[in-house]
Amino acid sequence: MNFKLGEFVRFIDENREGYITRIIDEQIVGVTGDDDFEIPVAINNLARVHGHSTGFEDDEELAIEDKLVALENFKEKGIHLAFIPDTNKGSLVHFYLVNETSFELFFTLNSLAKEVYKGEFSGKMEPLSITKVHTAALSELDLWPKYLIQAISYTSLNIKPLKPIITDFKFKAKDFADSKKDIPFIKQQGWLVQLDEPELKIDVQKLKESFFNQPKTEKKQTEKPQREVDLHIEKLRADFQFLSKAEILEIQLKEFETKLDAAISHQFTDMIFIHGVGNGILKNHIHKTLGKHPQVRTFKDAYKEKFGYGATEVIFKT
Structure with missing residues (x-):
């Protein structure tokens, strides 16, 4: 199958067009038109519409021109996974890897569903850049697989490499409860998940004090609602x-x-x-x-x- 989620296609045997919003199997996809109704269509009855804008710029245009960062300005934190709703069809969401660090990143994304692994993306990311790595249907959020992420860092400068990132996510609706934020390097809003969270540092002295100090009981007051x-x-x-x-x-x-x-x-x-x-x-x-x-x-x-x-x-x- 050569078609992907989010592509704009035209029917061969009738005057109809729309976006691919679901992959049903190797031979059939779901296509949603301007009426927002999704219909199953055989891929041999579809033609790709070339040059149609998807609302997102090419990754090469998003990359920052200055790739070499001076040692004193080197940034070591800021690796995120971003989720951005499609500008044409809100029923789709695009996964982006955001690299706000000065490291080059070698990144892989795999999915795991019903004990079956599938490679979704692999590649190298430049410092201070963003790249799209996956697309999924919002309507099938409950059916999303587990996503496995790995990333390692590289720089030619005298900087200690980051610890390799090896993590996995099984997303649910509550993970998107926060308000959308501006996504770095792209004029879109979406949700961000930080992949390089700093390690938790425990203040031993404060931990000891918490065992001996009796917490004060605060009386909760019910907020007065609107009528x-x-x-x-x-x-x-x-x-x-x-x-x-x-x-x-x-x-x-x-x-x-x-x-x-x-x-x-x-x-x-x-x-x-x-x-x-x-x-x-x-x-x-x-x-x-x-x-x-x-x-x-x-x-x-x-x-x-x-x-x-x-x-x-x-x-x-x-």
Whole structure:
């Protein structure tokens, strides 16, 4: 198979085109067009569209021109794995190795799924550079294999080489919970995982003191919530596109229960939860909880002219 994830292709026997968003097997791939519907297509019915922009510059254009770094400015830390959503199809994410150090790096990426190893990338990286090493489908995050990473460093200068990096990752949605950051050397945002974390240094004296000093007990105060609480998942988590429907519902219900308890703690008389219409599952769970809650007097659809049937107003007992 010559086609890869993220490539732009055109159908041979009909006027249709799109991006390859899934590799089904050696003969069939999934293609997603402008309508965002993915359809399986035989590879012998596809033609690659040459010269079509993917939204990412070639690695050679991303490399910093000055490769030789003066000894006094030599940088020894800053090796990351970056995850950048595709600019054309957000259902794909590109893996980039980011080398912010002054070392040359020799890098390999392998995957392990069902006890089968597969080489995904190998190559040399220049100092202060970035290179794409892999592409995966976000919709299949739960099916991602374990990724095995190895890297060794080299410089002709009088600098001690880094310890070889040998690590592995099995990614889950929670690993992308943090907000996106600017990725070095490229005008894109994504998530960063540092591969050369410094070794943990233990302060023995402070460790001893922790055994003898009684920790102070701090009384936790419940933060006062807003009277209108928006439970739409994009308002609660930056990584919502990585989450399954079950995970989204769990997060929304937890936020609802937390804000409900906080409102009661601060003696609110009423509160509005914006849950949207959707398929009605979230609304039904909320109404079921409110119907059994001892501190709730009643609840109703809130301001239909503003929210339609997508919000619930809660009236508390006073």
